Amino acid sequence: MTNPSNGQTANKKEKSSWFDKHFHKYLFKKIDITDENGLVIDTIEKPIKWGWLWAVAIIVIFCLCLMIAPFKAVQWDQLGSIFSQLFVPSKWSLKDYDGWWNYLWTKACPAIWDTVEMVYIATFLGVLISIPVYILAARNIDRNPWIRNIVKVVLNIVRTIPTYVLAIIAAIFFGYNETAGVFAMILFTQGVMFKMMFEYVETCDMNPFELAISSGANRLQAYSIGMSPQVYPMLLSNTLYTFEINIRASVILGFVGAGGIGQMLSDAIESTSYDKVGAILVPLFTVVLVLQLVSSSLRRKIS
Amino acid sequence: MIVFDHVDKVYPNGVKGLTDINVTINDGEFVCIIGLSGAGKSTFLRTINKMIDIQHGTLTVNNTDVSKAKGKELRELRKHIGMIFQSFNLVKRSTVYQNVLSGRVGYHSSWESMFGLYSKEEKMLALRSLKKLNILDKAYVRADQLSGGQQQRVALARALTQEPSIILADEPVASLDPITTLEVMDDFKRINKEEKITIVANMHHVDLAKKYGTRIIGIRAGRVVFDGKPEQIDDTTLMGIYGRTLTRNEKLGELDNDKSK
């Protein structure tokens, strides 16, 4: 049953990895230290500098990659035309500055608000669901290695799948609308929160947990009394961070058709109305910047 | 009542933590356990509430066979045993009041304790425990803002709130300065006498054990080598427990002025 004090010593693993053990003789060179008569008085192991090899390897890979994607000429005039279109109303589909302004307020801003709403829902629901998940995976709470490993593997798979893939699959199920986007973001949030939180929980102070167990609590009670207060600030901080990430992800999701400002952006680009693109970028930029500022200052206050 | 009957503790790698322990502790005693570090004092203590398993023999605590207790039965057993740790083990970010109240956790289901649904009697009980330890005025202060001695008192109040029949203390004063040590030990003594709670405590300092205990148990290499009254401790018995004369660390010193040897 619960054996906290024994568990501590049993978990100490050896530091050297599989790699180190097998490749040891390639990593170190033995050097004999001799005194003035040439007699060996000591032997030390000096790590061999493999750094140069890495540098060479990188350059080789770089050249290989260049073969796949060789450089091409840059068409600077195109660039110029795009930027001019952003500011010169003659080619605009919105006709003039008033039209642009109108578009900004009636179309772009509500779209951004939609996106924020989506992200809010996804982040909170996602965080809520992730809480039991990362608790289950923390080594110090859950003694059963099977459950832990299954959870870790499943979440690694979820984390590896790119968000837009999740969105596409969700869109097939729910149709191309915001719900699919929220769904995809909830899954994505699981992956992100899990990685950050379960490592943190493992490093938390187990003492109050042990105390609760010794007074007759079950593990759930012991967690909520002993560990929750410690984990709570980190949870909040990571939730804010996840919120930020989700906003950026939602732009991509929109491209795939899952709603929000990304969809509007992709429509505007496809119809090459760069004026609309500009109008959309303004609120987008503002929201992301403001969010970053707010989030980083709040997070500083929490830690 | 705690009864050890031919109890062994063997670690998975074969090392014997405890060998053939036969000890009976009656209600109301104040037992102090002394011995070298690593001799098995902690192990002995932790087998009582099954924080550590035993391999042979029977250990009966309050008429429950400890090795057979699991799940609900184990929690029922532990609910009546309080434990005090050297590092206090309080929840640092919570207030003293919350820490003490959490002693009642064994009396509630998971949901109730997650939402903090304690009855008014329990809350009054918590406050009363704080008052008994003269620390009521700090009730709503965050636990990590207290000094070491105060934190240990809070831990003691928490144990009291469990309404235990036994309190186990693992080196409760090891992190405290000498004066605070005496204060906290006085609190232990008072609780032992007034609340009639059995106390089993490990300690480093022999003179402390002699001053406060009604019974001393000396453990060496996993075996009980001394079990008797404090008056019976002399240099020979100490030699048997420690295998050498005492170092300065093992004597608190401040107590030398009350006519020890």
Add this chain to the structure above:
Amino acid sequence: MEKDNTAMEEKPLTKREKLKVSLGKKIIDFSSLDQAYSLRPRKWIMNLVWLAVIAAVLLYFSLDINFFDHFRNPNWTKFNLMLTGFAHLDWSYFFGYGSFTFDTSVIYQVIETFAIAFIGTTVASILSIPFGFLASHRLVGGWAYISEVILICIRTFPEILFGFIMIKVVGFGAQAGVAVLSIHSVGMIAKMYSEQIDMIEEGPLEALDAVGASFMVKLKLGVVPQVKPNFLSVILYRFDLNIRTASVLGLVGAGGVGYPIDVYSTNEHWEQLGAVLLGILILVFAVDALSTFLRKKLIQGN
């Protein structure tokens, strides 16, 4: 914390004092248990309020975007078709035989994605060096703000948009992706560089000063060794991320695996889609494992 010395008398407490006692900011000698009990903080009220607000907002938002409507008719048929498609992956597409050439196979596109990320990250990490130094308060003082602003703008610009522009500029294909990554990554890498530089210890630099080293020498012997492991860790982390970004860029046609995903999902060719997804999964998994391994070696000292 103040100690109220007159607590022994029954001096009635003001509301403000009561609040302070409950919050633990003021300590008084409670005259009775009842008084202590009455002054206890009722945390659950605050928690309930927060919860109610969050839940209310959640509900309002959900209704606003018609979240619940779409739960009514999920498209099971399509979904099942997709799953069956996934069960029978188009291996000819995956490996590049049969009706597909190697150039158009999944494997090639995965390699292409890798290449885009690799070149992009390497170029960006070199380009970021000057930017990182310029953005570090330690080295240039107040001027750093200008660089920081530039970097923030680069970082916030949505990559897809960037990708689209680059396609117009350098043409369809992998080069656009490389261009986007090279510039966009500078935003994050340079910021991390500057953070690392700001975190280095003064000690070694002072020691070098004491022996009369010039600025360049101080840089090489004092700054570089301290920041090197962290720089490398940052680059690895960014490379990891860039693999994903590269595949996103592919969506708009900047090369790599993104484009096929878009095409096949709109045309509902599930067998091919499954093959591409498998390719991406393998790629990301492999790079993830590789970078974790390399990161561990970095910590141990390469």
